[in-house]
Amino acid sequence: MIKKWRSLFVLMCLIWTIFGIFTFWHVGYQYIGKSYFDSENFQHEIDNFTAELGPLVINVPKAEDLKNKIEITQTEIEDHRNYYGTLGQQIDNIKAQYEQRIQEAIDANATELKTKLETERDNKIKDITANFEDDEHVRKKILAEKEVLIDKYIKDVQSEAKNFEKNFDYWSYELKNTETGKTYRAGDVTESSVYKIKYTERNPLYAGNISNNFRDTFYRTETYVNVDDLYETTEYTGVLTISKKAVQTLGVMQDYSRFHRNQYTFFLVWLTSIVTAFFVWRGRKGLLQTVKDMKEKEILTKVKFDFQVVLVLITGFIYLIASQVVFESIEYTYEYNYQHNYVRYILDLAFKLGVLFVIGSAFFVQLIWLYTRVDTLKKLEENVKSSYLWSLGDSMTDLFINRSIALHSIVMLAAAFFGGGSLVASMLRGGAFQVLVLGLCTFVGVPALIVFLSRMGYLNRIMKDTKDMAEGRLNRDVKVKGKSPLAGHAENLNHLREGVRTSMHQQAKSERLKTELITNVSHDLRTPLTSIITYTDLLKNPTITDEERQQYIHILDKKSERLKVLIEDLFEVSKMASGNIELQRSRVDLTQLIQQAVGEHKEDLSQSRLDLRMTMPHDPIYAYVDGQKWWRLIDNLIVNVLKYALEGTRVYVTLKRTADGDAEFTVKNVAKYEISEDADELFERFKRADASRHTEGSGLGLAIAQSIVDLHGARMTIDVDGDLFKVTVRISAV
Template identity: 85%
Template structure:
């Protein structure tokens, strides 16, 4: 039992020893073997005194000297000139400012006030106009503003100089300017000194002429003054000192000295206990084997052995962080509460409780450290534990992560932001950071948003997976939601494209089946109709009792239907050849203007008979293109024939030809349809499609299909636009 207590005592001494190293690293070096005049607080006091001594006492600048250093650039002149806008804008603004006031003076018959306001307005407008006409006028105004700032600084420096003399009256100095030889004195530096600094030619005192505390005078204004141009440094030799008499009587020094002594006593007491702990630990170190045996026996029963090694390391790091935080808390209590807390009972209870917490957390840390050591104290154990860890398994998965570099980059950024918080805090504690809580707060502002982004992305991923499942089950009526520009949103866009492709494919397949059925039906109908007539009238001709007149009539009908059947078959063969590309074009440079006029002109009489009013708009100059003239004639002819068959009687037909801004030749035919066009206009390009769904007209339904094939063979473009009953065909081909 005694051996176990010895082991526990060694552990407690070890914890307190680590804490002693921690406190010495933080502030102990500032107090051990040092005097108050060596402390950081007093050195800060010296820096403040010497920094303000120059610009307020021994190196006070002259207003005229500073004004002579002012430089005004052309950029400053332009900025000042256009600060409130252009000349016109500034004049309009001034007029607007005075307009109402002048009108009020006129309404009140205040002639004198009106004259004064008008004069003020005109003077301002004159001044602004001069700004835009004369650089020198603007330069003088800027110079006056900067000189006013310098005067303001000089006045403030004089007032600050009086306060400086009162605040630092316990300092004595005798300093000589190495350039001018002028000497400045205050107090008696020959008195017995508590603190003294000597400045020599090799190590002079550098005194600035501009006070750092008064720089804001030049910054908190619209007028820009380059303070760096005003700076001037002078070198001084001599002595600055604090006499023993002043040190004994000055409250500032006495207060700082007494506080320093209190801190120093606390540190000596603490390090005495620390050294005692080290000696005690060395004295009872014979119980170290018992300590290892106790900890090892605890480890065998501990739940941590059931987890992989990386989990144990994480818990060890968390415990170490808690250990250093608790050490910081104990340190601050010893450092400050012993000076400012006059309730010693409360102070002892507070310190005692925090030390107990420190010991408990420290014990947990060292016990886990020993457990970890016994787990990996051989190379074989280390290798086995590492290969079975979660981190090793994660490393195997990283190869798959980098298949998509964008996803890998986003993942690494989010993970780095999440772990930056803990890592920064640990680094701050180990490095002796003065503001760990502030660092923790800053890290939370990085880690917490990263966590929110990560959870949002995971939620978005779940939504994409659900929508993908819906698509796989055939539900294609809803898009996958695209959010932001992340790789997941890119994946969602790809899924939408895939869904749209599937829908389009299904639609095209259904449309193809429908058109295929319609094509067979229409071809059968259009071929059967004349064929039926031929068969019927052939049978009639076989009758012996028909008259000669009837025979001629039947033969005429047979001839007409045969011709009709021939045209249908030829058109069908032609459109099939064109669609398959099995046709040769003979291109040449053709004047399309003349070609269109001739092709349309052949149908003017037919248009008149059909009670259609032709309105042609043609360019005065020829427009050329490389086309097969015969095929292009057939194209124009088909479009005009289409108008003759399907245009409403008594309406106008517009034929327009022009050169577009893109350099294309554009041919347009517009007419009012006699039949309602309720189908998809693009389907009219299909074979045997007619605007006349009842198929009462004599058209073959191949006119537009042939026209489209001709356009495609030439690499041109053809489109149909239907607006109610208005039917418009547009053909475009690159002009020469």
């Protein structure tokens, strides 16, 4: 608990430290090492005071002097003359103005009024005609208008001069006109001052005669006075001061007192920020650990990375606004809203500070959480890839996997937005535009809608067929319509359906072969084992003769040997299939090896009434093989012939070099049993051509041969054509 309170204190210190940095960045340059008289506000006040002191107090122009400076150009005369149009246009305009009024007077028998209106009209026409005939006539009119503007300006200046002296009564000055020697005084410049400016002949005060605040007086729509023609400056020497007494007077120099109050306040803020920065540095590790402990229990751990970043940015923006509000409360609010109401000001500031600390806590806690979430490059990569924007990017990328679908989607969306927007616009505007939009919607929008609905219907059909396929109903193809991307998808689904059907067929076949394997192994192991058990029981009978005993022992020996061979073959084929056999390869002459291996079975072939026909090349054919394993391969193939070849038929054994440079070994014979099985299944373990399993053998001969071929990287195939049985082995020759 103490640890949490300590971390909370460190967090508050962090917020205050950041606020101190924020205020220092804003106004530090205004208050560090400066007084009020160095501030921008005061410099602006000086500029305003000196700029208006001349034209309002010490350098006020006389109306006659300004009037004498008026100059009227020929351009002004022409502009004044043609302001309301040509001579004819202006006369017609005057006549039109009086025509109706004169007619009304005539209708009312008001003779005097009629005469008066006609006289006014004729005088105006005469005046307008004089404007176009005499430049001097126009010049006098313009001059009179400008003199009126000057009189108005002088009157405004005299009125404003009183306000100026009242507003700046804390200024004292003694200024001498360098041309006339006249001195102007206000206040007592000898009093103790807080600010003083001296003007010398080298650095005089330049006082103008026209106030900037009243320059607009010289401008009117028809007439204007060029201020540059009237403006002049006069040099003054002397002193401008602000006395200490004036500063201390209540209600005077409010900016001065506000500056010093703000200066002391911000100094306090910055000093305390330095102190809190020390506590932040001391407690930073504890704060990080506390926030990490809180993080595991908070809902933000489940929020996506980019959403949390946006949340941090929003909170940070609100925190920045809160800091600005508190800063402005210190800098400005008191002066304008809480004068002489300190309690209200303190309560308002305390409330805003509370809000600042709450929002700041939320911001920095989220910021620390975000940092701990991506404090390594790997974490950052994981969070970015799991974000909403990344998912959206993947989705947008996936849209363009098939450009045709992307194009269709964009066209459909564009048509929808265009159609909807145009329809709304046409309803608002109406007229020909509405007819045009309705035409486009009819000939473009409606066909696009029909195509879209048709594609959606086709998509629903594909989704229905896909569901049927997922539920195992594979007897019907998905309908392929047209050449659209959906049609291509339907065709791919049909290929997938065929693949699934083939896979299911292979799986069923594998299950069948597995069941047959278990059955055959059980049968082939049980047969000799049953004989062994039977004859062992017979040997236990003491009444049997020696001849019977020897006969039983011979049978036991034969069955035991049969069982031994069966188990050894089973172990060998399993070992080969698992790849646990190492081959001892060497350069072997296949011609000689086959002749020797087949030669050992010539007598057995003769006894089985089989006619052996061997075709061997004259030159040796070499291959890198394990000689012992390859001998076993040839032996198994010949033994297979002895078991299953039809008596009185020929057996063909051939070795040759193919056009590809391989050695090809072939054994062909006529089978004594009908081979109704799939020829490839004969490679399976315990699989026999003799389905009734009356022949001797383990049923592993061809399986062992296939394993030997696979270990050597060779190829072995079986071809069955009626009763003709053919085995072909190909291996790379040297």
